[in-house]
Amino acid sequence: MxxxxxxxxxxxxxxxxxxxxxxxxxxxxxxxxxxxxxxxxxxxxxxxxxxxxxxxxxxxxxxxxxxxxxxxxxxxxxxxxxxxxxxxxxxxxxxxxxxxxxxxxxxxxxxxxxxxxxxxxxxxxxxxxxxxxxxxxxxxxxxxxxxxxxxxxxxxxxxxxxxxxxxxxxxxxxxxxxxxxxxxxxxxxxxxxxxxxxxxxxxxxxxxxxxxxxxxxxxxxxxxxxxxxxxxxxxxxxxxxxxxxxxxxxxxxxxxxxxxxxxxxxxxxxxxxxxxxxxxxxxxxxSKAALGLLHRPEVRAALTATEQELVDRILPRTWVLSGESTEGTESYRQALAHARAHRTSLVLKPGIGYSADGVVIGRDVTEEQWQEALERAAVRDYVAQELVTPxxxxxxxxxxxxxxxxxxxxxxxxxxxxxxxxxxxxxxxxxxxxxxxxxxxxxxxxxxxxxxxxxxxxxx
CATH class of the missing domain: 3.40.50.1760 (Glutathione synthase, substrate-binding domain superfamily, eukaryotic)
Known part of the structure; x- marks a missing residue:
């Protein structure tokens, strides 16, 4: 800037x-x-x-x-x-x-x-x-x-x-x-x-x-x-x-x-x-997963038009990758499928984490490493987030x-x-x-x- x-x-x-x-x-x-x-x-x-x-x-x-x-x-x-x-x-x-x-x-x-x-x-x-x-x-x-x-x-x-x-x-x-x-x-x-x-x-x-x-x-x-x-x-x-x-x-x-x-x-x-x-x-x-909820269709439908515009304007697209979720299982499957197919444009992050521990940047790893990271992410509170180019x-x-x-x-x-x-x-x-x-x-x-x-x- x-x-x-x-x-x-x-x-x-x-x-x-x-x-x-x-x-x-x-x-x-x-x-x-x-x-x-x-x-x-x-x-x-x-x-x-x-x-x-x-x-x-x-x-x-x-x-x-x-x-x-x-x-x-x-x-x-x-x-x-x-x-x-x-x-x-x-x-x-x-x-x-x-x-x-x-x-x-x-x-x-x-x-x-x-x-x-x-x-x-x-x-x-x-x-x-x-x-x-x-x-x-x-x-x-x-x-x-x-x-x-x-x-x-x-x-x-x-x-x-x-x-x-x-x-x-x-x-x-x-x-x-x-x-x-x-x-x-x-x-x-x-x-x-x-x-x-x-x-x-x-x-x-x-x-x-x-x-x-x-x-x-x-x-x-x-x-x-x-x-x-x-x-x-x-x-x-x-x-x-x-x-x-x-x-x-x-x-x-x-x-x-x-x-x-x-x-x-x-x-x-x-x-x-x-x-x-x-x-x-x-x-x-x-949790970063709380931000991810704002992109889920069933949650987004509960937001006002002004709130939807706010989310779209300041928040990169974020997908919740929690395999243990009891809500929105179809949303979870869609999120995981998107993450598997778009490695180079995404970053994996723990929902609750500090000092970038557990962060995986898709473009910096191989396809095999990415898929392994997604398997690990499925058993805890991970999100996939659209990469922002600063x-x-x-x-x-x-x-x-x-x-x-x-x-x-x-x-x-x-x-x-x-x-x-x-x-x-x-x-x-x-x-x-x-x-x-x-x-x-x-x-x-x-x-x-x-x-x-x-x-x-x-x-x-």
Whole structure:
């Protein structure tokens, strides 16, 4: 996506001695953020029109509303029937549905490609266990680099701080807890059993950024939460006003200790003693297979014309490949037949998965490997999704001055207030097709927005 702002930035980066070639190298990063991410940063930030990304966030909110309406609209209000249709096992549905209200919190992050014309939604991660919420620390650090600050001022650049949205949500949750300080509640980020250390750099950076926003953030695991006589939960003997959930349903199901801890947490939340942000209810709709339902004829028939247009505009065609589905068996057979016949235009993805684990890109494997992958997909919650060809983001190599094209995966947040900030992970095509930090070629960066039209006379 080569906007006029990007073109100007590339022109300003052309001189070998320009600080705009690699402003991240000159930025004074916060200590923990720098330690966690400093070695995987793209040389420059990415730019996008504020109206465009704001409109996409509005579309995401609309897709969210459609998704959460599906159990009632298409499955008689039965979340188990709905869950079966997207390949969720009963034990996961039971965990996700405990304490469900039918009105999950709108707090989500899309993973999206931009095809040069518009954003296309690859997946919608619904719930509080989201990475990238602390990325605005990089925005602020870049604005401390004089050359970049001058460019930002000349081109009307701005940014949305996701942490501001998250802190507002946490303070709002604390507002329902009688003994909580509404401005400085005690918040505990809670992971699943044994998982806190796996991503300690991520959590410590979130803790660092949240402290700058006036919130003390404790770190712990769900089994460490204890319940007082008054029903309030505590972590390491500290009473907790709000739990910021970073555990997933898969970490709880099948673990009796964690399951009992979740019940205590849901009980404290219902009683208003310790608020939970956000309940696992949203996980019912975060599966990529939930998006796939929107293309099934029997589900599509329940959508309004406006909703159908929305789905067609932002969501690549997605087929549910769940052989265990009790709904739409004819749709399943048709989906599998299409996937078998169209390898090069499809990607296989687990419905619920992280860090691109289990992803198979059809054009990168042989026909035999593709058919084997489809056989494996038939016994769990997989989808086949139409491949989106993203526009490349040009980035000047700081050392040699060569301009390379990078594929950018846009992480775009949406909250009840609308657009909630964005960040990007990027990869050069020659370094692979799956953008994840498990791939050593992946780099991350922040996003700056600009007005719809930036004056051609703007200069640094």
């Amino acid at each position: 080569d906007s006029s702002v990007t073109s100007r930035y590339l022109a300003a980066s052309a001189a070998p001695d320009s600080d705009l070639r690699n402003p991240t190298a000159h930025a004074e990063l916060p200590a923990v953020f720098g330690k966690s991410y400093g070695h995987v940063l793209l040389p420059r930030p990415l730019f996008v029109s504020e109206p465009e990304i704001g409109a996409f966030a509005d579309d995401l909110a609309a897709i969210f509303r459609v998704l959460v309406s599906l159990p009632d609209r298409c499955f008689g209000g039965d979340v188990y029937r709905y869950g079966a249709a997207i390949g969720l096992p009963d034990e996961l549905i039971e965990v996700m549905a405990e304490g469900a209200t039918g009105d999950p919190v709108l707090y989500a992050r899309a993973d999206a490609f931009h095809d040069g014309t518009r954003f296309r939604l690859l997946e919608l991660n619904i719930g509080s266990e989201l990475g990238g919420v602390d990325t605005a620390q990089l925005n602020r650090a870049l604005l401390g680099v004089p050359a970049f600050r001058a460019f930002a001022e000349a081109n009307g650049l701005g940014h949305t701080d996701t942490m501001v949205h998250l802190v507002a949500a946490l303070r709002g949750a604390a507002g329902g807890v009688p003994d909580a300080d509404p401005v400085h509640p005690v918040v505990a980020l809670i992971e699943g059993p044994g998982a806190l250390g796996e991503h300690d750099g991520v959590f410590l950076s979130i803790q660092e950024d949240m402290r700058n926003h006036g919130i003390e953030l404790l770190l712990g695991e769900i089994q460490e939460l204890t319940e007082g006589a008054d029903g309030k939960l505590a972590l390491h003997d500290r009473p907790v006003d709000v739990v910021l959930r970073y555990f997933a349903a898969g970490q709880i199901a099948g673990d009796p200790v964690a399951r009992a801890a979740l019940t205590r947490l849901n009980r404290a939340h219902a009683a208003g003693r310790t608020a939970l942000f956000s309940p696992l209810e949203g996980a019912l709709f975060t 526009a490349l983001e040009p980035v000047v190599d700081p050392a040699g001055g060569r301009t390379d094209g990078w594929v950018a995966n846009w992480g775009i947040f949406v909250t009840p207030q609308g657009f909630g900030g964005a960040f990007c992970r990027a990869l050069r095509p020659e370094d692979g097709a799956v953008i994840t930090y498990a791939n050593p070629g992946t780099r991350g960066t922040c996003v700056f927005t600009h007005p719809a039209t930036v004056s051609e006379e703007s200069r640094i």
